[in-house]
Amino acid sequence: MQLLPMRGPAKTLPNVQSLRCKECGRDYPLEPIYVCDFCFGPLEVAYDYDAAAKNMSRESIQDGPPTIWRYDQLLPVSRENAVDIGAGMTPLLKADNLGRELGLNNLWIKNDAANPTHSFKDRVVSVAATKALEFEFDTIACASTGNLAGATAAHGAKAGMKTIVFLPADLERGKILGAAIFGSVVLVNGNYDQVNRLCSELGDDRHWAFVNINMRPYYSEGSKSLSFEIAEQLGWHAPEHIIVPVASGSLFTKVHKGLNEFAQLGIIDGADTKMHIAQPAGCSPVATAFVDGQTHPKPVIPDTIAKSLAIGSPADGFYTVSIANKTGGSATIVPEDEVVEGMTLLAETEGIFTETAGGVVISALRRLVREGAIGPDEETVALITGTGLKTLEAIADSVETKTIEPNVQSFDEIVTKAAVS
């Protein structure tokens, strides 16, 4: 038995009330559970917003650390116990070059590839790992197509926990090795669906903290920090538009929840942000439901270059469609051949190398501007949630390099000539 750093017992957090069923409203104690016994609805952390308002202000936030933990009054764990490798406070960059290209004068890129393991998943796993230690689990686990695996393994290492992440064996090397450096990676000879099923079964009888199963209500709260930061970095207001890459829909719903919470606490004046869904054509159950006017996404078998978005049966799909409708947002189904185009466009205009999910967002944005859904002067934030260095395979055929001999003649023949012709 490995000795864990002593973190527990869980401190009572003044602002955190219970886990509450999103469907029937029943309250549950703050335990490692994720579904309502009564109606099978998902459980979500419920806060006492009056208490939070007393404990949280613009000033108290600005006095906090430059990480997600500056917002700990609206997170389900305490800052003192945080498993912290520096997630959060990633750059919000004014994207004037890309804006000019697309016809937008007020475009911002939230670059979450700048997180410690290069995706927004560090936000959610930092919260889940902290909660897992509070619950005194000694093992942290997940099933993933890459980004979540890296984030879970890194935070597990920092927490001194045993780590087991499950990946399909045929995944990109960058994602496998980028997780294996931190802890044990189990490659499963099977497709995503089979990995998924295996983990469900293991989750039932092992006493492990599965970040996206029994830790899910806590884990997903971490994504709110993305919109807290956007509001803070814009000078304490919510933007007019946010474009979000959607897989399960968890990020989308929590970005929206974060803005509403800031408005409710009076930290910003209001939140009228239009929430836009971006999905690739090869896996677009949520966007398709929105476009077809359906409330419930119909499951699909994913076949997309954007592997991080390849969830065919999205757990938060229904809530995502409903928020996009309620906020006056939209959904874009990005053709597969526009994914790399989006990646290239962002790289060439803003110097940011995003993964395929970011390519989906940029191409969706371009379509929204062309269709007139976003006006030229409307303040718009595009979420870039992961780095291109983990999905090099995707662009291997789209970028060009030249090889020369180490002399000037060869340089002139191959490079200079090509430049003038």
Place this chain on the structure above:
Amino acid sequence: MPLRRVTFTFKTDLIQRPVIYELGKKFDIVTNIRRAEVGQDNGWVVLELEGTLDEIDRGLAWVVELGVDVSPLDGDILVG
């Protein structure tokens, strides 16, 4: 006995057919409805199925063949 939680989504043409009743009669499966909504042109039901895994698989295959969308309730737990 194993339990499975699933969501059935129906189109208009199937809303009037007692699919869940038939599922329980045709197969050795106990069905237990937890939540449901029927809209203008479609409907969905969240339910728990109890039976052997083989019997549940056979039952669900029959339901899918009728044209009902069946998805695991918790959605995919496999994420990016």
